[in-house]
Amino acid sequence: MLGESLNTKKEKYYQLYEEYLTIKQNLKNNYGDDQEKARRLDLLNYQFNEIELAKLKIGEEEELEIQKKKIQNAEKLQSSINSIDAELNENVISGISNCIRNLEKIEDCGETYQNKLADLKSIYYDIQEMARDISYMKEETEFDENTQNEIENRLDLIYSLKRKYGNSISVILNYQASVKEEINKIQNIEEVNEKLKQNLKKIEEQMLTIAKEITAERKEKAEILSNKINNELVNLEMPNAKFTVNIEQQSIFNSNGLDKIEFFICTNIGEEAKPLVKIASGGEMSRIMLAIKTVLASVDKVSTLIFDEIDTGISGKASKAVGEKLKAISKTQQVLCITHSASIAAKGDYNYYISKKVQKDKTYTDIKKLEEEEVIEEIARISCGDVTKIAKEHAKELRKAC
Numbered sequence: 581m582l583g584e585s586l587n588t589k590k591e592k593y594y595q596l597y598e599e600y601l602t603i604k605q606n607l608k609n610n611y612g613d614d615q616e617k618a619r620r621l622d623l624l625n626y627q628f629n630e631i632e633l634a635k636l637k638i639g640e641e642e643e644l645e646i647q648k649k650k651i652q653n654a655e656k657l658q659s660s661i662n663s664i665d666a667e668l669n670e671n672v673i674s675g676i677s678n679c680i681r682n683l684e685k686i687e688d689c690g691e692t693y694q695n696k697l698a699d700l701k702s703i704y705y706d707i708q709e710m711a712r713d714i715s716y717m718k719e720e721t722e723f724d725e726n727t728q729n730e731i732e733n734r735l736d737l738i739y740s741l742k743r744k745y746g747n748s749i750s751v752i753l754n755y756q757a758s759v760k761e762e763i764n765k766i767q768n769i770e771e772v773n774e775k776l777k778q779n780l781k782k783i784e785e786q787m788l789t790i791a792k793e794i795t796a797e798r799k800e801k802a803e804i805l806s807n808k809i810n811n812e813l814v815n816l817e818m819p820n821a822k823f824t825v826n827i828e829q830q831s832i833f834n835s836n837g838l839d840k841i842e843f844f845i846c847t848n849i850g851e852e853a854k855p856l857v858k859i860a861s862g863g864e865m866s867r868i869m870l871a872i873k874t875v876l877a878s879v880d881k882v883s884t885l886i887f888d889e890i891d892t893g894i895s896g897k898a899s900k901a902v903g904e905k906l907k908a909i910s911k912t913q914q915v916l917c918i919t920h921s922a923s924i925a926a927k928g929d930y931n932y933y934i935s936k937k938v939q940k941d942k943t944y945t946d947i948k949k950l951e952e953e954e955v956i957e958e959i960a961r962i963s964c965g966d967v968t969k970i971a972k973e974h975a976k977e978l979r980k981a982c
Contacts, residue, residue: 586797590836593790596783597835603780610773611766624763627745631756634737636749641738644731651728661717668711676704784833791837798839799827805875812871812905817898822846823868824853843872866890867902874905877912884914891921903927922963926978931955955979 611617683697738749745752802825809823828840843856847864859865866887873885887906891899903924906915910929918934919925931950936943950958959978960971 586794586801589790589794589797593787593794593837594835596787596790597833600780600783600787600833603776603783607773607776607780610769610776617766621763621766624759624766628756628759628763631741631745631752631759634741636738636741636753638749638753641735641749644735644738648731648735651731661714665711665714668707668714672707673704673711676700676707680704787833788838791833791839794837795827795829795839798841802827802841808875809868809871812874813868815898815901816867816871816905817894817901818847818864818867820847820849821864821868822853823871866892867894870902870905870909873909873913877909880913882913884916885909887915887917887919889918889920891919891924894921896923899923920962922959922975922978925955925962926959926975926981928955931958933958 607613608616611620680697680700683693683700687694687697741752742748745755806824810821813819813821813823822845824844824846826842826844828842829838830840831838844853845856845859845868846853847859856865856868859868867890870887870890873880890902890906894902899921900923903921903926906917906924907927909915917924917928925931931954933948933950933954935946935948937946938944956972956975956979957967959975960967963974963978964971
């Protein structure tokens with residue numbers, strides 16, 4: 581069967597192509613691409629070193645925030661603590677000391693006074709301890725500008741790292757650990773990737789061999805296809821048209837081989853061949869497609885073909901040939917054809933009349949399936965302009981020729 585050899589090669593090639601894609605994906609996942617691996621390692625090393633240089637500590641941010649708040653409130657803290665210190669030392673401690681001395685004078689007067697003296701001395705010692713603490717706190721509220729800058733710069737660094745790597749120092753350090761693991765993985769996966777690369781090279785060699793065979797067979801079949809289509813174009817009133825199949829080999833494998841295939845057409849002598857998709861004339865495009873479909877009718881998997889005014893700009897003889905080819909194609913596929921040609925309309929198994937009418941400022945389109953007598957009348961009308969007896973007889977002859 582025509583094309584069976586090519587299909588066999590394509591199936592074998594596609595099996596290899598799927599393996600090829602799988603290995604490429606595995607290499608990508610394993611950083612098998614040298615440039616990708618280098619880029620990834622550079623990024624990971626940069627991230628690891630950036631976090632490492634910061635020397636982060638759990639709880640550090642909270643401590644710095646407290647110090648920052650103290651600095652921002654230093655003036656208020658100093659004023660309040662100084663007042664407390666003065667009150668304790670100048671008034672409270674002095675007053676309690678005087679009270680102790682007075683109780684000592686009367687402690688011999690009874691146990692009650694002795695107990696109160698003991699309680700007051702205990703309070704005195706507690707307040708002395710508190711006064712010393714307050715004195716130390718006075719020193720803690722004294723900040724210089726350098727200390728303030730250091731704290732703010734350190735917090736800025738922590739905030740910057742949080743934006744990049746996580747919402748807390750703990751999360752950042754965990755991320756750093758995962759980065760280290762990935763670096764180790766990339767550096768130790770080379771052996772696995774080397775085996776994949778060797779396998780990939782073997783598959784690429786097999787694919788290249790089959791792809792070249794496919795290209796050679798395609799070129800051979802393309803020449804046969806071009807000749808057959810050009811023969812069909814002659815019968816469709818396009819004797820000067822030249823259809824060619826352009827096969828250009830690419831450097832990158834695709835699912836169908838290495839080929840970029842494009843249909844070219846030259847419709848007039850002396851003109852340059854252009855891609856079929858750039859043909860402007862609808863009538864020419866329809867006839868070219870009809871020629872292609874005629875040649876490929878036995879293998880084409882498209883179930884329905886639509887041709888819009890395929891008779892544009894062609895003679896009666898060509899219309900007859902077009903109608904015959906449409907009829908031939910309709911044996912394997914459904915064909916819908918919009919036409920003003922009597923020769924083509926006469927070939928239809930079913931004929932429909934499409935008309936437009938205006939009602940209440942709106943345009944409506946009607947479609948009606950014609951009975952056989954109506955078909956004869958319409959063929960006569962588009963053939964001669966008037967539905968005369970002779971025109972109807974001619975229409976009947978056209979229908980019989982089907």
